[in-house]
Amino acid sequence: MxxxxxxxxxxxxxxxxxxxxxxxxxxxxxxxxxxxxxxxxxxxxxxxxxxxxxxxxxxxxxxxxxxxxxxxxxxxxxxxxxxxxxxxxxxxxxxxxxxxxxxxxxxxxxxxxxxxxxxxRKTDDELKTIYENVPMVIMMVDSERRIFKVNKSAELFSGTTSDEMVGLRGGEALRCLNSLSNPDGCGFGQYCQECKVKNTVIDTFETGNNHYNVETSLPFMIDGDVKYLTFLISTSLINNDEKPKVIVSLLDITERKKTQKNLNKEKDFFEKVAETSPVCITKVNKNGNIVYANSAAENVLGLSKSEIEGRTYDNVKWKITDFKGNLFPETELPFELVQKYQKPVYDVRHAIEWPNGQRKLLSINAAPIFDDNGNFGSIIATIEDITAYKEKEDTLHLMKNTLESSINAIAISDLDGYLTYANSASLDMWEYNKEEILGKHITEFWQYKENAINVYHYLHENGSWKSEGKAKTKHGNVFDVYSLINLVNDESGKPVAIAGSFVDITKRKSYEEKLKKSEQQLRNYIDNSPIGIFVIDKNGNYVDVNPAACHIIGYTKDELLSMNIIDLHPDNAHELAGQIFEELLENGKVSAELPFITKNDSLRYWILDAVKLLEDKYIGFTTDITDRKRIEEELRESEERFRTLTEQAADAIIAHDFDGNIVYVNNLACENLGYSKEELLSMNIADISAYINSYDPKTVYWEKLSPSDSYLVETKLRRKDGSYYPAEVKLTRIDLKGRSVILGFVREITIRKQAEESLINSKLEAEAASQAKSELLANVSHELRTPLTSIIGFSDILLKGKLGDLNESQKTYLSKVHRSGKHLLDLITDILDLSKIESGKHELHCEKVSIPQLMKDLKENIYPFASQKGLEINIDINRSIEYIYADKIKLRQILYNLVYNAVKFTEQGSVTVKLDWNDNDMLFSVIDTGIGIPADKQDEIFDSFKQLDSGASRRYSGTGLGLALVERLVEMHGGKIWVESEEREGSRFSFIIPEN
Missing domain, CATH: 3.30.450.20 (PAS domain)
Structure with a gap:
């Protein structure tokens, strides 16, 4: 049972x-x-x-x-x-x-x-629509060929209604002239014995064979006139519970036949036109074979029609190349392009070369031809021999390029002096565009028109003219120009044009003027320069000095001009001075630092840069660097003190520049890394650091380090033997020898890292154990849930009396079984949900959730439980919040758990559910007037299996999983939950769900 x-x-x-x-x-x-x-x-x-x-x-x-x-x-x-x-x-x-x-x-x-x-029903309606609206006559006839049913096209053809046509034979209904010629109607006329419509229908009834597109022609009486129509007949036998019938369809193709006839006439016309055309015309089928070539093709391609037709374009003894002689890509041939893109191509150019060396240059236009169904069928192409044209074109192009690329302005005019050509340099020189300059008279380009007229007449008398003069631009700017103008004669020696070449010499003229001034300016520069300048001859004697040199050395100019370079240096520097002078004589230039003595016997230092001038003269530029030398000595002493401190430091110290090059290390750094100091000073910081690539800006940490900052970083350093050790590095930016460097204090942290790794491993093992526990709970809960579902289902069927009536005692026991089963199922469901979350197998299925409906369902579900305790359920929501994007089932589970708990722990008063905005997020709150939560318990209530009254005398039932599950479901939505409560004052559970 x-x-x-x-x-x-x-x-x-x-x-x-x-x-x-x-x-x-x-x-x-x-x-x-x-x-x-x-x-x-x-x-x-x-x-x-x-x-x-x-x-x-x-x-x-x-x-x-x-x-x-x-x-x-x-x-x-x-x-x-x-x-x-x-x-x-x-x-x-x-x-x-x-x-x-x-x-x-x-x-x-x-x-x-x-x-x-x-x-x-929809399919039936669609088929009926197709039947009624298809543009062909459709009739259903019985074995006597009398009409049983027709479509709208049949009504339109006959000019009568379907009711008038039903019962008639087809020829009678459609007004076939043959059926009208005999009183007995369709099938009995003079020509009816040969009627394909009648015979096809009879054959279908007798043999059961269906026919498709049988072509025939018949005369019809249409609008009072006799018209012969050609149409296609199709028949199909239908067997059902009634008598068999035949579906007859007639498709009128009269116009199609006329069109085909006209097309044949046009085809004959165009073939005659193509055959008499002076242009090479070919037709290529979709397989690439030439199926037609006109007479002109023989001249252009150098082959007879029989040699051309029947083969592919590239299956000839010639070689297809571009105009430069390179093999022409097969994919760029006109046939390939038209077949690929199925649209015309124009002026595709290539050459054909015969084995005997003969070569032709061709230009090809080609277009696709499509069949009646719009499918690609063939290609029509015209081929033009442009060999002679291309040679002339290339010659003209070369001449034009030569003129256009000339840096000189070149212009050509007719014999009357009106411009017919001007190159780009001309446009730039006279500040015109091409349209403006052409047609202007040559006299408009000169400052003085009368001078231009004189040149024009001189040219006609003598044939050529050259000179410097003044020209003017479109905007009136005057400039100097050198002109060379000639008459141009044709092959017979007759003048046909005037050609001129013009060079803007304004800058040259300006340079000549500036050169005159530059010598005086140079003298002024030398005399007023703050740098000491000396000019000496090849013997080292001073021949010129500037005032700054006199000021630096303390002698007058006349005194210095009577001295030699040796006279200004201390005795112990004479040899050095002589070596520097010899290098200047040998190389023509020299740079050096050396001491000198002033007139008052003061020892100072200068930097000397000297180069050779013309006529065995040499010029030297000196800068007094005495103060800089003193500062460098002080820096050297400071560095010695720095080195002493760093060598005594307890940490390894490494300094590098902003390119990563190591500039300083102490002994402890050398000891830790296993390198000598010389080896480290020749290396880059990237050579010893596992995480730095000096070529990758993302790893160069010091770029953003300011002088006032310090930076603590953990890294791995590579020893000379290839091993690594962890290190903590404190970085700071300092100035060393006048440049900014990064100073790093390096401390080895191997022992500390080992301790950290041990802690991490312990944590991972604990997490793995926790996940295994969750998976075990999930599996066990699932195994329990399956039989429990059957218990609840079967007890529900029994309670509903579907298997027979129950007495009161049976109902009581079954109700207890049903309630206990559901309670146990809820417990297992909570365990299963919680374990799925902890094992990472729980997923959200977010959707647009109606807030009013959600609150309505919540109140309806919780009201029976609350009413038993006399509690009031209040819903307070911000009316601007209509929807939330969340997992509907899980959000309902969150709210139900919180509200159910609130009712369970509240003996009198009310439970309120509030919803409002919190910035761009949604804030839910469940507020009760219940027993409250002690402060020392508030941190534990979201833990699994934790309850307020967990002792043996518990007043409230439950598993201790509800709030743990709620917290995890909220966090899955990207939100957070918290509680505010005082003992015996009620509780407020709040959680935030992000708007999106």
């Missing part, structure tokens, strides 16, 4: 048809007034779009919102008589066509079986 019930329940829940159990409601007179929904299966929910928990126990008149119960009298008749019925209807409320089967197992009760036939 139980197995049969389980099987029925499985079929009931999984079948595709919607099933609904009803009970008729009678008034006091025994008249049916409504019916009540007892139960529905999932398929019924899907078909009508109503949820089971919304309709079970409800009256049909309320559910369907029609004011009365649909089909009440039909249903009541079945319920009273037990006679099954079936009908089809359109439910406008659901927008669906439904087939409804009604049966009655017991009086006053009935079952409806809903089958969704919407798609079937």
């Amino acid at each position: 139980q197995n049969a019930s389980a099987s029925f329940d499985l079929v009931y829940k999984t079948m595709n048809e919607g099933v609904c159990f009803h009970e008729i409601i009678y008034n006091s007179d025994g008249y049916p007034v409504d019916y009540k929904i007892i139960d529905i299966n999932p398929a019924y929910e899907s078909i009508v779009g109503l949820k089971r928990d919304e309709v079970v126990g409800q009256l049909a008149s309320n559910i369907y919102d029609t004011g009365e119960a649909p089909f009440l009298h039909t249903y009541a008749k079945v319920a009273e008589t037990g006679e099954q019925t079936c009908f089809e209807t359109y439910f406008s409320l659901f927008g669906k066509h439904i087939r409804i089967t009604v049966i009655s197992p017991n009086k006053s009760k009935f079952i409806t079986i809903f089958t969704d036939i919407t798609s079937q």
Whole structure:
């Protein structure tokens, strides 16, 4: 019995048809007034779009919102008589066509079986639309060829209605002239024995063979005139419960045949045009074979028509190249381009070369030809021999390029002096564009028009002219120009044009003037320079000095001009001075530092830069660096003190410049890394650091380090033997020898890192153990849940009396089983959800959730429990919040757990659910007036299996998983949860869900 019930329940829940159990409601007179929904299966929910928990126990008149119960009298008749019925209807409320089967197992009760036939109805309607609107005559005829049914095209063709056509034979209905010629009608006329329409239909009836596109022509009486029409006949036999019939379709192709005839005439015309055309014309099929070549093709391609036709363009003894002689790419041939892109190509140029060396340059235009279905079929191409044209074009192009690339302005005019050509340099020189300058007279380009007229006449008398003069630009700017102008003669020696070459010499003229001034300016520069300048001859004697030199050395100019370079240096520097002078004589330049003695016997230092001038003269530039030398000595002493301190430091010290090059290390750094000091000073910091690449800006940390900053970093350093050790480095930026460097204090932290690694490993092991525990709980919970679901399901079926009536004692025990099973299932579900989250197997399925509906469902679900304790449930939401994007089921689970807990721990007062904005996030709060939470317990309540009253005398039931699960579900949404409470003052649980 139980197995049969389980099987029925499985079929009931999984079948595709919607099933609904009803009970008729009678008034006091025994008249049916409504019916009540007892139960529905999932398929019924899907078909009508109503949820089971919304309709079970409800009256049909309320559910369907029609004011009365649909089909009440039909249903009541079945319920009273037990006679099954079936009908089809359109439910406008659901927008669906439904087939409804009604049966009655017991009086006053009935079952409806809903089958969704919407798609079937839609297909039927679509086929009917196609049948009615297809542009061909369609008739259904019986074995006597009399019409049973026709479509709209048949009505339009005949000019009559379908009612008038039904019962007639086809020729009579369509007004075939042959059928009208005999009183007996269609099939009995003089020519009817040969009628393909009649014979095809009869053959289909007799043999059962269908025919397709049988072509024939018949005369018809249309609008009072006789017209011969050509059409295609198709027939198809239909066998059903009635007598067999044949579907006859007639497609009028008269116009198509006329068009084809005209096309044949046009084809003949164009073939004659192509054959007489002086242009080479070829046709290539889709396989690349030349199928047609006109007479001109023989001259252009150098082959006879028989040699051309039947082969591919590239399957000839010639070689196809570009104009430079390189092999022409096959993919760029016109046939390939047109076939690939299926659109015309123009002026595709290449050359063909025969084995004997003969060569032709060709220009090809090609276009695709498509068949009636729009498919690519062939290519038509015109080929032009442009060999002679290209040679002339190249010559002209070379001449034009030569003129255009000239740095000189070149212009050509006619014999009257009006410009016909000007190159780019001319446009730049006279500040015109091409359109403006052409057509102007040559006299408009000179400052003085009368001078230009004289040149013009001189040119005509003598044939050429050259000179310097003044010209002016479009904007009136005057400049110096050198002109060379000649008459241009044709092959017979007759003048035909004037050509001129012009050079802007304004800068040259300016340079000549500036050169005159430069000598004086140079003298002024030397005399006023703050740098000491000496000029000496090849013997080292001073021949010129500037005032600054006199000031530096303390002698007058006359005194210095009587001295030699040796005279200004101390005795111990004479040899050095002589070596420097010898280098200057040998190389023509020298740079050096050396001491000198002033007139008052003061020892100072200068930097000397000297170079050779003309006529064995040498000029030297000196700068006094005595103060700099003193500072350098002080720096050297400071560095000695720095080196002493760093060598005694307890940490390894490494300094490098901003390119990463190591500039200083102490002994401890050398000892730790295993390198000598010389080796390290020749290396880059990237050579010893595992994380730095001096060529990768992302790893160069010191770029952003300011002088006042310090930077602590952990890294790995590479020893000379290739091993690594962890180090903590404190970095700072200092000045060393006048440049900024990065100073690093390096401390080895191997022992510390080992301790950290041990702690991390311990943490990972603990997390792995926790995850294994969660997975075990999930597996165990799943195994428990499966049989428990069956217990709850079967007890529910028994309680509902589906397997027979129960006595009160049985109902009591089964209710306890059912409640206990559901309580245990809730516990297992919490454990399962929590373990899935902790094992990373729980996923969110976010959607747009209605806030008003969510709160309505929450209040309805919790109200029965709250009303038992006399508690008030309040909902306070910001009306601007209509939706939230979240996992609907999990958000409902969060709120239900919090509100259920609030009701459970509240004996009197109220529970309030609030929702408001918190910046761009949504803030939910559940506030109760219950027992509150002690301060020392508030940090524990979100832990798994933790409860406020966890002792043996617990007052409140529960698993201790609800708040732990809530916290994890909130965090999965990217939010957070917290509690505010005082003991005996109530609690406020708040959580934030981000808006998105």
